[in-house]
Amino acid sequence: MEIRDLRSLVAVARTGSFTQAAKDLGYTQSAVSQHIANLERTVGRTLLTRRPVRLTEVGSRLAEHAAHVVLRIDVATTELAAIDDETAEVRVAMTPLADSRHIARALRSVRSASTGARMRMVTCSASVALARVASGDCDLALVDGIVASSSPLVLAEAGLLRSFVVGEEELVVVVPDDHPLRGDSIDLDALTDAQWVIAPDLVCSLPELLHLPPSAVAASATATFTFDGTDLMTLLELVAAGHGLALLPRRVCSLVDGVRTLRVRRPNLVNRTELLVLRSAIDRHRTIITALQG
Amino acid sequence: MEIRDLRSLVAVARTGSFTQAAKDLGYTQSAVSQHIANLERTVGRTLLTRRPVRLTEVGSRLAEHAAHVVLRIDVATTELAAIDDETAEVRVAMTPLADSRHIARALRSVRSASTGARMRMVTCSASVALARVASGDCDLALVDGIVASSSPLVLAEAGLLRSFVVGEEELVVVVPDDHPLRGDSIDLDALTDAQWVIAPDLVCSLPELLHLPPSAVAASATATFTFDGTDLMTLLELVAAGHGLALLPRRVCSLVDGVRTLRVRRPNLVNRTELLVLRSAIDRHRTIITALQG
DNA sequence: TCAGCTTACGCCGAGCGTAAATATG
DNA sequence: CATATTTACGCTCGGCGTAAGCTGA
Numbered sequence A, B: 001m002e003i004r005d006l007r008s009l010v011a012v013a014r015t016g017s018f019t020q021a022a023k024d025l026g027y028t029q030s031a032v033s034q035h036i037a038n039l040e041r042t043v044g045r046t047l048l049t050r051r052p053v054r055l056t057e058v059g060s061r062l063a064e065h066a067a068h069v070v071l072r073i074d075v076a077t078t079e080l081a082a083i084d085d086e087t088a089e090v091r092v093a094m095t096p097l098a099d100s101r102h103i104a105r106a107l108r109s110v111r112s113a114s115t116g117a118r119m120r121m122v123t124c125s126a127s128v129a130l131a132r133v134a135s136g137d138c139d140l141a142l143v144d145g146i147v148a149s150s151s152p153l154v155l156a157e158a159g160l161l162r163s164f165v166v167g168e169e170e171l172v173v174v175v176p177d178d179h180p181l182r183g184d185s186i187d188l189d190a191l192t193d194a195q196w197v198i199a200p201d202l203v204c205s206l207p208e209l210l211h212l213p214p215s216a217v218a219a220s221a222t223a224t225f226t227f228d229g230t231d232l233m234t235l236l237e238l239v240a241a242g243h244g245l246a247l248l249p250r251r252v253c254s255l256v257d258g259v260r261t262l263r264v265r266r267p268n269l270v271n272r273t274e275l276l277v278l279r280s281a282i283d284r285h286r287t288i289i290t291a292l293q294g
Numbered sequence C: 001t002c003a004g005c006t007t008a009c010g011c012c013g014a015g016c017g018t019a020a021a022t023a024t025g
Numbered sequence D: 001c002a003t004a005t006t007t008a009c010g011c012t013c014g015g016c017g018t019a020a021g022c023t024g025a
Helices: A003-015 A018-025 A029-043 A057-081 A101-113 A126-134 A214-223 A232-240 A283-293 B003-015 B018-025 B029-043 B057-081 B101-113 B126-134 B214-223 B232-240 B283-293
Strands: A090-094 A119-123 A140-148 A161-176 A246-249 A259-264 A269-278 B090-094 B119-123 B140-148 B161-176 B246-249 B259-264 B269-278
Touching: A003 A018, A003 A029, A003 A057, A018 A029, A029 A057, A029 B057, A057 A126, A057 A269, A057 B029, A057 B057, A090 A101, A090 A126, A101 A161, A101 A283, A126 A140, A126 A161, A126 A269, A161 A232, A161 A283, A232 A246, A232 A259, A269 A283, B003 B018, B003 B029, B003 B057, B018 B029, B029 B057, B057 B126, B057 B269, B090 B101, B090 B126, B101 B161, B101 B283, B126 B140, B126 B161, B126 B269, B161 B232, B161 B283, B232 B246, B232 B259, B269 B283
Parallel strands: A090 A119, A090 A140, B090 B119, B090 B140
Antiparallel strands: A140 A269, A161 A246, A161 A259, A161 A269, B140 B269, B161 B246, B161 B259, B161 B269
């Protein structure tokens, strides 16, 4: 069982495609095919169905182990490479809707402490943010997600990463102005059959949120309007045009006309933003972390 | 960074020798040397001192990551190989002084439940027991160690293994009958300068116990009598002959004449025995586990 | 001096890419 | 029929063992 094979398994599982995985990893698609064949030969069982490409039960188990292994290898490499790295640049990977107000302020205080500090920030998906931090491509990840209050957002991954809660925000359902729903609040369970505008790159969908099985997630994804982008204004315009509803933190909903918001009555359901740091890099970024918590 | 290189690093770190690591892994010594050279080249720093072979600071960091990776790879392999494995044999790896009374009884109840059940038991060091369980060579590990009561014995390794406390036993200092120490109890701190018979394969030594730095451990190892064996009777005879003291659970001390025991006054210090199982194999061995806990 | 780690070197196998074959929807 | 994975094949590169070299106790 080789690391490159496990990397390919993780990539195929994530992308759902041999071809895309190969592109991500810088291989030809043929090579990825051989990697998976290697694993399936050593395990003696099918790890993935083809057409569509999906993990089998056994494949899921191995993929979980593989993800841990790959992450730890990346973290180890990053950690050892950072030992005598004196670059002062702070690089932050964040999900598009993560609450960046606090870190923006914290970075100001770093700038005033050391005048030459350079900074870089990039938005991406939560899993990409995690990978960027693990690989040393970024120092900090600021990710958000919908969770029951006080439950963990990301698996803090066996002591490799440490997470700090940056904030929790109220969730609202965004509806068009002319939507029949009245009142100023709503129970999510009443909306399972509603039409949704799903923006997987921007926020998790309702079926995922309610922990429905993958089949239901896939079904709802075809049944509703899917927006493959991270542009918040476009999403809200789609809602205003009546293509469906959206579930968002209230902070981001006042961008366009033609929509109104309903408070979510589901108790303890919030949009949490967390800061992720490699445990081995906590000292290096203590200034920012303490500024965030202060 | 390749798995075989990391395996070699772990083996060299454990054995303190390239040659021995190569034997353990089934390579030539030259190959292991190349593995370490690979790692040192990719990291760009020295991982091990030579003569004597010891981990550097950087090497320790990488070795810890490597141990996690290797363990998880082994566990994944074992887990997937066990999916359609219907052998009824129960294989237990245990440390020599682990309290086996309860598992012996638990295995009786398994035997009466299914008459054809085969069993195998082997004694080895705790780390070997862990490796045997991870590699699927054994199903259960029964390991003991001296700990403060209610603190964990083995790192339950990031969710890969689950541990069950089998029992905690009182610790005693074994002294020759004619030893000047009087009374029936003693404070361990009064014994740091005493002569000890150290049996690293049987029980951890006092300096290790008191969390002294490695230098102190090494120094004491040369200053006292070292017994490289697991034979309890021989150890007690060495104590009786005045070569030094030993720290043991009371249960095992009545084997020879010429020694007496002093209760350890250090509060909360016990010899704990734990059962380790792969999380993925808990269901398979539920009969034994429930019998142990009942 | 000698045990033990490193280096040189040649052979072999493994993995990659190209390209043709195959399968599925 | 189009798209995506598998298989065939050859080339290259990397890793292994053998054996010679080196070095510190």
